[in-house]
Amino acid sequence: GDSVTQMEGPVTLSEEAFLTINCTYTATGYPSLFWYVxxxxxxxxxxxxxxxxxxxxSNKGFEATYRxxxxxFHLEKGSVQVSDSAVYFCALSPYGGSQGNLIFGKGxxxxxxP
Amino acid sequence: xxxxxxxxxxxxxxxGQQVTLSCSPISGHRSVSWYQQTPGQGLQFLFExxxxxxxxxxxxxxxxxxxxxxxxxxxxxxxxxxxxxxxLYLCASREETFSGNTIYFGEGSWLTVV
Numbered sequence: 001g002d003s004v005t006q007m008e009g010p011v012t013l014s015e016e017a018f019l020t021i022n023c024t025y026t027a028t029g030y031p032s033l034f035w036y037v038x039x040x041x042x043x044x045x046x047x048x049x050x051x052x053x054x055x056x057x058s059n060k061g062f063e064a065t066y067r068x069x070x071x072x073f074h075l076e077k078g079s080v081q082v083s084d085s086a087v088y089f090c091a092l093s094p095y096g097g098s099q100g101n102l103i104f105g106k107g108x109x110x111x112x113x114p
Numbered sequence: 115x116x117x118x119x120x121x122x123x124x125x126x127x128x129x130g131q132q133v134t135l136s137c138s139p140i141s142g143h144r145s146v147s148w149y150q151q152t153p154g155q156g157l158q159f160l161f162e163x164x165x166x167x168x169x170x171x172x173x174x175x176x177x178x179x180x181x182x183x184x185x186x187x188x189x190x191x192x193x194x195x196x197x198x199x200x201x202l203y204l205c206a207s208r209e210e211t212f213s214g215n216t217i218y219f220g221e222g223s224w225l226t227v228v
Contacts (some may be wrong), residue, residue, distance in 0.1 A: 034216075
């Protein structure tokens with residue numbers, strides 16, 4: 001079945017460091033791909049999305065490109081801030097998101113130190 | 115536009131009891147889905163409702179049920195609670211656009227079973 005694998009955390013970075021969180025997926029159809037962020041004690045917030053191959057999603061300085069050839073959707077940010085400390089989830093929606101079920105990776109906890 | 119609203123935010127129940135959680139989707143969204151988040155299992159899809167019909171279901175026992183009303187509001191019910199049902203329950207609503215579908219989450223309901 002469809003699945004998402006993302007790098008294990010926790011990841012600890014200094015402020016202004018470069019961030020990469022790896023995400024790869026397995027899917028039989030044409031999924032949409034998402035990154036969600038969860039701050040302590042809160043629900044999930046959509047960070048960015050991409051719906052087809054070579055699409056680049058971006059938001060708040062974060063970027064991810066949908067790479068069909070490597071089945072990847074790695075999250076990057078050029079300069080992290082303390083406020084970026086959170087858990088990041090990569091997810092896919094089978095069949096381009098035509099149904100409401102998302103398949104999530106296990107999450108990567110990011111801690112940014114001043 | 116108001117986001118996905120879940121009530122109650124926190125609740126404590128005793129083993130064997132039942133619980134009902136409520137979710138109001140974003141105005142205009144017809145699809146509501148539910149997820150369970152635990153430290154051990156991560157984020158798992160429970161079920162999705164669309165126009166009052168269950169359209170998709172995850173791998174959970176029959177103690178977990180849901181319904182959707184004509185105004186798209188949804189409830190989920192867990193009967194005969196077990197300690198392992200302690201979790202964050204997240205509701206999500208789906209936006210359908212020509213560029214693809216996006217799923218937005220509420221803040222969640224924290225359930226503790228004692």
